[in-house]
Amino acid sequence: SYVLTQPPSVSVAPGETATVACGGDNIGENTVHWYQQKPGQAPVLVIYYDGDRPSGIPERFSGSTSGDTATLTISTVEAGDEADYYCQVWDTARDHYVFGTGTKVTVL
Amino acid sequence: QLQVQESGPGLVKPSETLSLTCSVSGASVSSSDFYWGWIRQSPGKGLEWIAKIFFRGVTYYNPSLQSRVTMSVDTAKNRYSLSLKSVTAADTALYFCAINTAARPGHFHLWGQGSLVIVSS
Numbered sequence: 001s002y003v004l005t006q007p008p009s010v011s012v013a014p015g016e017t018a019t020v021a022c023g024g025d026n027i028g029e030n031t032v033h034w035y036q037q038k039p040g041q042a043p044v045l046v047i048y049y050d051g052d053r054p055s056g057i058p059e060r061f062s063g064s065t066s067g068d069t070a071t072l073t074i075s076t077v078e079a080g081d082e083a084d085y086y087c088q089v090w091d092t093a094r095d096h097y098v099f100g101t102g103t104k105v106t107v108l
Numbered sequence: 109q110l111q112v113q114e115s116g117p118g119l120v121k122p123s124e125t126l127s128l129t130c131s132v133s134g135a136s137v138s139s140s141d142f143y144w145g146w147i148r149q150s151p152g153k154g155l156e157w158i159a160k161i162f163f164r165g166v167t168y169y170n171p172s173l174q175s176r177v178t179m180s181v182d183t184a185k186n187r188y189s190l191s192l193k194s195v196t197a198a199d200t201a202l203y204f205c206a207i208n209t210a211a212r213p214g215h216f217h218l219w220g221q222g223s224l225v226i227v228s229s
Contacts, residue, residue, distance in 0.1 A: 033216075043204075045216065047217040090215070094171075096157060096170060097157035098157070099155040099156065100154070
């Protein structure tokens with residue numbers, strides 16, 4: 001089965017840039033999406049189709065994909081960005097979905 | 109505005125069948141505009157896609173759960189359901205309704221708040 005690997009944790013100071021990696025074989029051949037989940041809440045979509053942002057998501061959130069790695073970048077990090085972040089791909093061939101292992105972003 | 113809300117038993121005994129319902133408002137479950145699905149999250153763990161159902165009852169299941177999962181739609185009550193049979197402690201999780209649009213089905217644009225199911229005797 002397809003596996004998406006994320007670092008368990010990323011720490012960043014307020015105002016700095018956080019990058020969250022998501023590794024998978026030829027991940028660029030799939031569409032990649034990102035979710036933010038705060039404690040006790042449902043996940044919220046922050047990036048879809050590699051780099052699009054839903055309405056209401058700040059421009060500070062961006063996504064990119066290259067080779068076997070997709071990256072979520074959070075610029076000018078704020079305390080409110082502290083959360084778990086999950087990548088997700090859609091396997092179009094089999095029409096099912098795989099989530100990454102998740103990364104806890106801590107704002108120092 | 110499209111909204112979804114899960115409901116479930118809370119506690120299920122091992123080997124029994126877990127049944128969950130997702131009530132939908134703001135759209136018809138008969139619509140061909142959406143896929144109606146389920147995702148779960150085990151305590152302290154990551155997210156796992158379970159299944160989705162589409163127009164006229166076409167279903168898609170996670171291969172790892174396919175032998176135990178069934179989805180259905182109740183158009184009269186505008187809701188859809190998940191059944192997971194032969195549950196074990198490993199099925200203890202927070203179960204979310206999760207919606208894809210048919211136009212762009214690659215991601216989940218709407219989630220419910222989740223329904224916690226504990227498998228225990």
